Amino acid sequence: MILVTGATGKIGSRLAKHLMESGNRIRVVSRSEEKIEDFKKKGAEPAVGNLLDRDFCLRAFDGCGRAFLLVQGDPASGRHYEEEVQIGKNYAEALRTTDIEHAIFISSLGVEKGTGSALIDSKIQIEADLKDTGIPVTVIRPGNFLENMYNFFETISSAGFFTYPMPGNIKIPHVSVDDIAEIAFKAFRRGPNGWEIIDMPGIEYSFFDIAMEISEKLNRMIKYMRVSDDQFREVFTGFGISDKFCDDYLAMFRYFEEGDFNYDPQSMPSEFDYSPKTLEEFVPELVRAIK
Numbered sequence: 050m051i052l053v054t055g056a057t058g059k060i061g062s063r064l065a066k067h068l069m070e071s072g073n074r075i076r077v078v079s080r081s082e083e084k085i086e087d088f089k090k091k092g093a094e095p096a097v098g099n100l101l102d103r104d105f106c107l108r109a110f111d112g113c114g115r116a117f118l119l120v121q122g123d124p125a126s127g128r129h130y131e132e133e134v135q136i137g138k139n140y141a142e143a144l145r146t147t148d149i150e151h152a153i154f155i156s157s158l159g160v161e162k163g164t165g166s167a168l169i170d171s172k173i174q175i176e177a178d179l180k181d182t183g184i185p186v187t188v189i190r191p192g193n194f195l196e197n198m199y200n201f202f203e204t205i206s207s208a209g210f211f212t213y214p215m216p217g218n219i220k221i222p223h224v225s226v227d228d229i230a231e232i233a234f235k236a237f238r239r240g241p242n243g244w245e246i247i248d249m250p251g252i253e254y255s256f257f258d259i260a261m262e263i264s265e266k267l268n269r270m271i272k273y274m275r276v277s278d279d280q281f282r283e284v285f286t287g288f289g290i291s292d293k294f295c296d297d298y299l300a301m302f303r304y305f306e307e308g309d310f311n312y313d314p315q316s317m318p319s320e321f322d323y324s325p326k327t328l329e330e331f332v333p334e335l336v337r338a339i340k
């Protein structure tokens with residue numbers, strides 16, 4: 050049995066699908082019974098609860114031999130760092146006390162040196178706690194997700210622009226969640242390899258590159274506009290996001306601006322035969338959804 054946390058999210062849902070299609074038995078975690086109803090209908094075992102709850106977390110792992118792990122703190126709580134670290138500690142205890150032989154953990158590029166943003170740096174503590182267990186863990190450290198562009202679905206389709214609080218000309222690593230799920234799938238298929246770090250930067254693109262590619266494929270001008278930190282904070286807090294999360298989000302963009310990504314392309318096992326999804330491959334999918 051393979052435990053899939055984050056099964057209703059971007060990476061976990063794709064991985065769960067791959068695993069089921071190839072005949073694996075999976076247990077899917079969500080805080081909402083309704084959100085995993087489809088997986089249940091297809092034969093997955095549901096585990097409904099909050100991974101912040103240590104007892105629930107241990108029960109979710111019980112009887113599984115492999116586990117796909119990710120953490121996502123609540124952007125509204127102001128305690129996203131503490132929440133992610135707590136879930137990481139619950140995972141570590143579960144690895145120590147249950148029968149897991151191989152886990153995969155979604156971390157982030159940047160954790161090697163620290164970034165000054167708790168959104169990324171929470172993973173430093175979690176990696177250390179997982180490593181301490183001595184259980185084989187494959188750590189995947191992705192760059193910025195191409196699929197984050199779906200957050201701008203509305204403004205792109207109605208007003209023709211998207212925004213971030215950073216200059217449009219700086220190239221940052223962009224990776225597709227399809228690729229991340231596929232590599233996680235291949236890592237489970239291959240089996241444990243001790244404590245293993247796989248950097249997944251994908252390809253470096255700027256937001257101007259992305260705007261140009263969308264404009265070309267949509268056949269109309271789509272602009273990238275840098276917003277000020279204050280404008281960004283006003284919009285985000287308007288959606289109920291905490292000030293602390295905004296601070297960390299802005300700190301993440303300062304880290305992106307510095308451009309010191311420090312990744313090792315050789316860390317990807319050659320047998321995974323990985324070729325990163327390009328912007329030219331990704332944008333048509335986005336455009337189909339916008340049209």
Ligand SMILES: NC(=O)c1ccc[n+]([C@@H]2O[C@H](COP(=O)([O-])OP(=O)(O)OC[C@H]3O[C@@H](n4cnc5c(N)ncnc54)[C@H](OP(=O)(O)O)[C@@H]3O)[C@@H](O)[C@H]2O)c1
Pocket residue numbers: 054055056057058059060061078079080081084098099100101119120121122155156157158168191192193194197
């Ligand atoms: N976005 C990026 O560019 C980027 C880049 C590098 C790394 N990352 C990392 O990738 C991870 C996010 O992956 P993703 O985008 O696939 O996730 P996602 O789409 O944001 O979904 C989050 C998942 O976490 C689950 N979840 C959240 N809090 C939970 C809790 N307390 N208990 C149980 N489940 C909980 C949610 O399940 P329910 O809501 O159904 O309960 C959902 O399935 C984060 O650790 C992030 O830091 C992101």
